[in-house]
Amino acid sequence: MQNRVLLVEDDDELRSLLARYLSNQGFTVREAATGNDGLALAKGQACDLVVLDIMLPDINGLEVLRELRADTHLPVVLLTARGDETDRIVGFEVGADDYIPKPCNPRELVARMQALLRRVAWDQRTEVNAARVCGDLTVEPDHRRILQNDEALDLTATEYEVLQVLLAHAGSVVRKTDLMQWALGRRLEAYDRTLDMHISNLRRKLGPEGPARIETVRGLGYSYRVPV
Incomplete structure (x- = not known):
C-alpha cells in the first residue's frame, strides 16, 4: 500500500x-x-x-x-x-x-x-510488544507510548523513538552517532542540532528531574539515569 x-x-x-x-x-x-x-x-x-x-x-x-x-x-x-x-x-x-x-x-x-x-x-509490526519498565517509566511498544507513573507522556513519534532507545540502554552511554541512526534513521551531520532539540524537549516533558534523568556525556552522547 x-x-x-x-x-x-x-x-x-x-x-x-x-x-x-x-x-x-x-x-x-x-x-x-x-x-x-x-x-x-x-x-x-x-x-x-x-x-x-x-x-x-x-x-x-x-x-x-x-x-x-x-x-x-x-x-x-x-x-x-x-x-x-x-x-x-x-x-x-x-x-x-x-x-x-x-x-x-x-x-x-x-x-x-x-x-x-x-x-x-x-x-507497529514488531513481535516484541510486551511492556518494558524502567523506574517510573513504562514503554508500551504496541501502543507506541511511554507512561510515567501510569500517565502517558505527550511525545512526538521521534521523541518516543529517542526515549525508548535511551531506556533500552539505561545506565549506559548511547553515542550521539548511534542514537541519531537508531532513533532518527540517519547519520549525524556536523552542526545538526536536531537530536539536541529532541533531548531538550524530553527533559522538559519528564518534569523537574528531566535534566538529571537524561545526562549529557560530553564528547560521547547521552545516558538515561533511573531515578532512585
Missing part, C-alpha cells in the same frame, strides 16, 4: 514540483496551499505523514502544528527558511519530528520521510 502524505505549502511552483516528485517515488499526495486547508485535510482525511511549511498565508505552520498535536501524533516534517534557527527550535518544542531547510532537495526530503515512516512501521 502506498504511503499517504499531506503536503502543506503555499508556493504553487514548489508544491507542484514536490508533489510530482513524491508521486513518482510512490507516495499518494494530498495538497494544501493554506494552513486552514491543511488542518481540514489532516483531520478529515487519513494520512501517514505531513510535510508542513512554516510560512503560510493565513495561519503559520507552527500554529497548524499546535493544532495537529492536540489531536494526533502523525509524523510531521517542517519546511523551514534556511538558517532560521528560531523556527527550528520552536518547531521541535511544538512537536515537529524533523525539519528540512528551503530551498529543499526533494531527494533528501524523501529520505527523511522514509526514515520516519520506517520507524513507525517497524514498531
